[in-house]
Amino acid sequence: MAVEGFPRLEKAFVFVFDVxxxxxxxxxxxxxxxxxxxxxxxxxxxxxxxxxxxLESTVMEGEDWISVDNDNKRFRLDVKMLITxxxxxxxxxxxxxxxxxxxxxTLCLGRHENASAVPFGNVVNFGQFxxxxxxxxxxxxxxxxxxxxxxxxxxxxxxxxxxxxxxxx
Numbered sequence: 001m002a003v004e005g006f007p008r009l010e011k012a013f014v015f016v017f018d019v020x021x022x023x024x025x026x027x028x029x030x031x032x033x034x035x036x037x038x039x040x041x042x043x044x045x046x047x048x049x050x051x052x053x054x055l056e057s058t059v060m061e062g063e064d065w066i067s068v069d070n071d072n073k074r075f076r077l078d079v080k081m082l083i084t085x086x087x088x089x090x091x092x093x094x095x096x097x098x099x100x101x102x103x104x105x106t107l108c109l110g111r112h113e114n115a116s117a118v119p120f121g122n123v124v125n126f127g128q129f130x131x132x133x134x135x136x137x138x139x140x141x142x143x144x145x146x147x148x149x150x151x152x153x154x155x156x157x158x159x160x161x162x163x164x165x166x167x168x169x
Contacts, residue, residue, distance in 0.1 A: 148163075
């Protein structure tokens with residue numbers, strides 16, 4: 001019996017953005033620990049084979065509200081960031097995600113001196129675009145999923161990298 005109806009993925013964008021250290025808000029009523037992380041800048045580039053609008057853009061700023069599960073094994077991400085394209089369009093990109101915490105991720109998030117790049121495979125997200133610019137309006141009609149990782153930069157700071165794909169029904 002053939003299995004039909006599953007969506008396909010089209011490679012679309014690579015996001016790389018810098019983040020400040022987390023600010024702990026504390027334990028909220030759900031019992032999870034809430035943290036705030038400021039996104040300080042970055043880049044969005046388009047995979048050359050992507051059929052949709054090309055985003056050669058700057059991540060201007062953003063924020064990530066992270067809820068840490070009670071067992072500390074997963075983080076729940078709630079992110080919004082402002083993107084400005086090279087042709088001056090303003091775009092909101094927002095996503096939710098899950099981080100499966102590994103010892104390597106813990107080193108990165110703790111900004112440990114022995115931390116290094118974490119391989120893809122433990123960070124996933126689901127995102128959407130919003131914009132008033134007609135050149136990029138079609139992005140609002142699509143869903144995007146991504147796989148992410150944490151990277152330690154040469155300066156000792158940390159970035160987040162996502163490889164995003166468009167979901168094709």
